[in-house]
Amino acid sequence: MAKKRIVLTFPPTLVGQPITYHLVKDYDLMMNILRGVVTPNEKGQLVVELVGKQKALAEGINYLKSLGVETQSLAHDIKWHEDKCTHCTACIPTCPTQAMSVNRDTMEVSFIKEHCIACELCVSVCPFKALEIQF
Amino acid sequence: MPKTIKEINEKIKKGNAVVVTAEEIIDIVAEKGTKKAAKEVDIVTTGTFGPMCSSGAYFNIGHTKPRIKLGGGTCYLNDTTCYTGLAAVDIYIGATAVQEDDPKNSVFPGVFKYGGGHVIEDLVEGKSVVLRASTYGTDCYPRKKLETLISLRDMNEAVLFNPRNCYQNYNIAVNLSDKVIYTYMGTLKPHLGNANYCSAGQLSPLLNDPLYKTIGIGTRIFLGGGEGYVVWQGTQHNPGVKRKKNGLPQTPAGTLAVMGDLKQMSSEWLRGASFTGYGSTLNVGIGIPIPILNEEIVKYTAVKDEDITAPIVDYSKAYPEVVPGSVGEASYAQLKSGSINISGKEVPTGGISSYSKAVKIAQLLKKRITSKKFYLTEPVALIPSVKSGINFKLLNERPVKRK
Structure with missing residues (x-):
């Protein structure tokens, strides 16, 4: 099992979509939301800890990127x-x-x-x- | 049978004085009763470690060659403003002094990263600080500028002299407004987001001698890790406040002025502090021994956190606008449990004074006494008590007539 803490920034067009659902369902990732801020019509930000198989983790993050979600490792x-x-x-x-x-x-x-x-x-x-x- | 301080000192010398902390005495009295406890115990040690803004130190830095007169000039230690209105090379630095170029609260809330309290901490840690001064020349003191590194070792005298320490009880600070406020009681979240308190409660010196029957002028104390003395009642000493039957004040009351040789002290017990949006200050560690002269005194020292209550004060309006009254009260036992109930709301509590450090001070003082390194002194005068008629008053502002 691998673990990664990342900051996800959602553009306004994606705020209404069930993206975290797909991460859990399709990539079998355990998600712990550490912090979340969603401003309607502006953007959303989530700080999450993802736990899963190394491969699934990488694929999940690629999935987010393909949708236009900005991902950044929790650096501090x-x-x-x-x-x-x-x-x-x-x-x-x-x-x-x-x-x-x-x-x-x-x-x-x-x-x-x-x-x-x-x-x-x-x-x-x-x-x-x-x-x-x-x- | 009553004991005297002289008899207690004889026992210390012989190595058979019974010394316990203000925490330990609680169970002893509960178990044995006051009569037996008063007979068996000789000294109860107290302790407190919290921010005490009315603190500072004076120094004699030694004469320069040629001589300089700092009196009437300006002087900085690590860019922090000192008071120079004294003789040629005597200066004073207060805990809340800020650095010359500190933006203070112009960028709100200010961080007050370094101030007088930090200068004192650096000095007791043995560090050298930069002294920078400029002044006018005279025939006897011709020099006008001075810049040098200086440490406590270089100075003739370095004396911690705090006009007000050791507050007997204190407010519990809350915020009833709808925005965050930054106070000397810490950051207070809106709508009763937190309740901050500042007292060692059952370990606090003046709460163990509520009517000032043993602590007086000349009482030798643990101060900042070294030895010091009570030299006067503190400023704002307010003995006439409302008290419970056992003499415990229900609001902030008595205070002490203390002094001691800074060269003996350590940064473990003198610590610079920065309160966001408020300023810098100094955390001072103080421990006061209470001689158990009789049954009445042991009864006072057996005080428990459950018995001591403090008023809950709104720091968004009532405190700054000096509106009397409180929004309730809570005991130190409740405060230390992690939350208190205010008008039906569970409010998380935060400390400003360190209870665990207070415990360590009381234990350290106990150890110093039992190892014959610390003897008690007889106060030369007691500080004003309930019947003194002394009451803390507000400033009566009077208009200035311009000619």
Whole structure:
């Protein structure tokens, strides 16, 4: 099984079409939508994680390209600098996926990278610059 | 039987003082009762680590050859503005000072990447910073310009001197408006998107001595990793607020002015901070030992997060416009659980002060005392309490008559 995180940008003409359905049905890909913004008559953007066979993954992405969907690998990541973190928990209410989480007994913060969707909301909220965008 | 600080210090010296943290005392009192706990325990250590804007440091940088008089001139440390209205080579830098060319909030919200708090952090980390000054010349101080690298080792004195630290309780900040706001309590999302609080609760020094019966002028404390002293009540000290039966204030109340030798301190306990859209500041770590002189005092130190409540204040309107009142209250136990209920809505909570760092400070102070590295001092005067008549007031603005 291969895994790929990509940013899909849909032109306005494609926003109304069931493209993700075909990706799942025709290419047998597991899709986890990390983030989605659709502006009617303008464009749509999806950040997805696709999991499937290497070949199916490549074919699925080719299918998207053939339709005119712009695809781009998710190039950035959030890095948590533990040494800079003071465990104040200011980031906690901003994180939509609980990637930043607290042990409620010790009140210590930890970062679960697998849950992070790189939405960057935490970055400006941290007073100690403990969260950084990495390209 | 009541104990004295002198007796407690004798016990420290002999190595048999019983020292516990303000967390540990809770179970001890619950298990043994106040009478037995007061007899057995000698000291309760507290701790707090949060942004404290009314902080700063003064330095004597040493005289130059030929001499220069910075007093009346301008001086920067790493491009951050210092106060020079003192003698020739004494300067002060405040935690919220910004760099000369910082765009501040002109590009909103400003990031305030580096400021006075960061200069202090860099210095205690042992780094050299750039000192740049210009001034007017005199017969005794002819030099007009100075640019040099300087570190704490180069300075004669480097003293952390904070006019207001250690707030006794604090507001819970929320945003009732329909847009994001950027405050010293962090970024607040619209429509009660989050609730931010700032106190170590049951570990906080002044919440363990709510009526200021032991903490006074001259109390030796853990300050920024080194040793310091309480030197006065802090600015905005407001002992006359509404309190519960156990003396706990229901709103922000007492404060402390503290000072200590910056050269002893470390960046683990003094940390520059940047609040988006608000400014830069300094996170200060403070730990205060509370001598268990009698049963009444041990009762105060057994305070629990469940017992301490803070007012929920709207920072979009009520706080900036100074509208009294709150939209409710919540206990620190509720705040630490991750969400509080405000008018039927579950609102996620975020801290501004670090509880886990506060725990570490209380433990560190306990260790210093039991290893005979830290002795208690008798305060030379207590700070004003409930009956002092001191009340924090707003500025009464008066028109300026132009001639």
